[in-house]
Amino acid sequence: MADYRKLWESLDMDLEKHDQLCAVLPEFYGDIYLSQENRPEGMNYYNFVVSEIHGFRIQELAEHRKKGGKVFGSFCIYVPDELIVAAGAIGVGLCGGSDFWIPDGEKVLPRNICPLIKASVGAKISGTCPYFQSADILVGETTCDGKKKAWEILGKYTPIHVMDLPQMKRGKDKIHWIDELKIFKDLVEKMTGNEITEEKLKEAVKLINEKRRVLQRLYNTRKSEVLPISGKDALLITQIAFYDDPKRFIEKTSELCEELEDRIKKGISVFEENTPRILVTGTPMAIPNWKLHHIIETSGGAVVCEETCTGIRYFERLVKEAESIEEQMEAIADRYLSINCACFTPNDGRIEDIIRLYKEYKADGVVYYNLPFCHTYAVEYNKVKEALDNEGIPVIMIESDYSLQDVGQIKTRLEAFFEMIKTSK
Numbered sequence: 001m002a003d004y005r006k007l008w009e010s011l012d013m014d015l016e017k018h019d020q021l022c023a024v025l026p027e028f029y030g031d032i033y034l035s036q037e038n039r040p041e042g043m044n045y046y047n048f049v050v051s052e053i054h055g056f057r058i059q060e061l062a063e064h065r066k067k068g069g070k071v072f073g074s075f076c077i078y079v080p081d082e083l084i085v086a087a088g089a090i091g092v093g094l095c096g097g098s099d100f101w102i103p104d105g106e107k108v109l110p111r112n113i114c115p116l117i118k119a120s121v122g123a124k125i126s127g128t129c130p131y132f133q134s135a136d137i138l139v140g141e142t143t144c145d146g147k148k149k150a151w152e153i154l155g156k157y158t159p160i161h162v163m164d165l166p167q168m169k170r171g172k173d174k175i176h177w178i179d180e181l182k183i184f185k186d187l188v189e190k191m192t193g194n195e196i197t198e199e200k201l202k203e204a205v206k207l208i209n210e211k212r213r214v215l216q217r218l219y220n221t222r223k224s225e226v227l228p229i230s231g232k233d234a235l236l237i238t239q240i241a242f243y244d245d246p247k248r249f250i251e252k253t254s255e256l257c258e259e260l261e262d263r264i265k266k267g268i269s270v271f272e273e274n275t276p277r278i279l280v281t282g283t284p285m286a287i288p289n290w291k292l293h294h295i296i297e298t299s300g301g302a303v304v305c306e307e308t309c310t311g312i313r314y315f316e317r318l319v320k321e322a323e324s325i326e327e328q329m330e331a332i333a334d335r336y337l338s339i340n341c342a343c344f345t346p347n348d349g350r351i352e353d354i355i356r357l358y359k360e361y362k363a364d365g366v367v368y369y370n371l372p373f374c375h376t377y378a379v380e381y382n383k384v385k386e387a388l389d390n391e392g393i394p395v396i397m398i399e400s401d402y403s404l405q406d407v408g409q410i411k412t413r414l415e416a417f418f419e420m421i422k423t424s425k
């Protein structure tokens, strides 16, 4: 890591504080990830990415910027990668998933707000996240109230553009969203100095769809009775997809999928037979938030799918490839508006997704994950639970932040939940 100090310095980072952050990650990652038995060989690439999390990719971003390229940092899966890529820019997902950034976030935000927001703001103002420091502009959105007010605070430290995302899915909302996409397209063109032509947009749509397809292929392996990969590893791969180079990510993940498909043919599973299969649904898990998956998979369960933004919602639906720029912009609007986030009302599509995914992934139970103070997902639990009860699907709600204080308590609750599933199987 020492090799990168000059680079970090050039990004105006707080190096002393950053050293503290870097000091804890290897042990944390080792305990959670490297302790797993029988991991696929292909996970070595993602181990490498994590070991170089503030190095290799940051170097690539710096080289891109040196040549005049721009970097866009975003916080939500409604921000369209296609427009960023079509203008020759790089997009990186910035959601903060570490407890380390919470105290800095709390210096400028109320304590009783979602940890994802506090950590994201804390990451920027502490000057310890090189991704934030490498972004030429941040792109926020009007999703939940906490985020949309936090952009006003972040705006004091860095340029930020806010996309006005509608919260309903009527015809007039789609018209409004297309308009927002056009404003964003103009901004990207202006910042990069590159025109988004029909050709360039088509190429970008193809590339991002290909990234989605490889993630779909990965998730398809988790539908098998033979589970060739842990839920923890699958989560890590999706988290890395948010900031890795798309072409390299597609190549490496395709190689891993070949290995996983071969494991299925040979009957190689990373879990014992009859391990309860769990669908996780709820709020996003930004890297390095691996807490819930780790607890589930060390308490007798196996995560087979995530109905979250760091799971299925990120890649399940493709953008329809179209001819003209106008048609392509509409297809992009349609695809992004088909994401079922609890910020929308009504949001019955999410309930349909959860039940469909439960069946597709042959799950035995649902763990509903909620970050504290995320009101939209917390309130939506009522309707989800009612629908799952009607289907006879077992569900448990776990509300938890990034701290490790409640691990024992969650473990006890989950062990009882898995026992109940096993006896009723």
Ligand code: SF4
Pocket: 075, 076, 077, 078, 143, 144, 283, 284, 309, 339, 341, 342, 343
């Ligand atoms: S939960 Fe909603 S607001 Fe949060 S990242 Fe996902 S889509 Fe965006």
Ligand code: SF4
Pocket: 114, 115, 116, 117, 143, 144, 145, 146, 147, 283, 284, 343, 371, 373, 374, 375, 376, 377
């Ligand atoms: S988890 Fe909920 S409260 Fe937190 S940023 Fe996402 S939508 Fe907002």
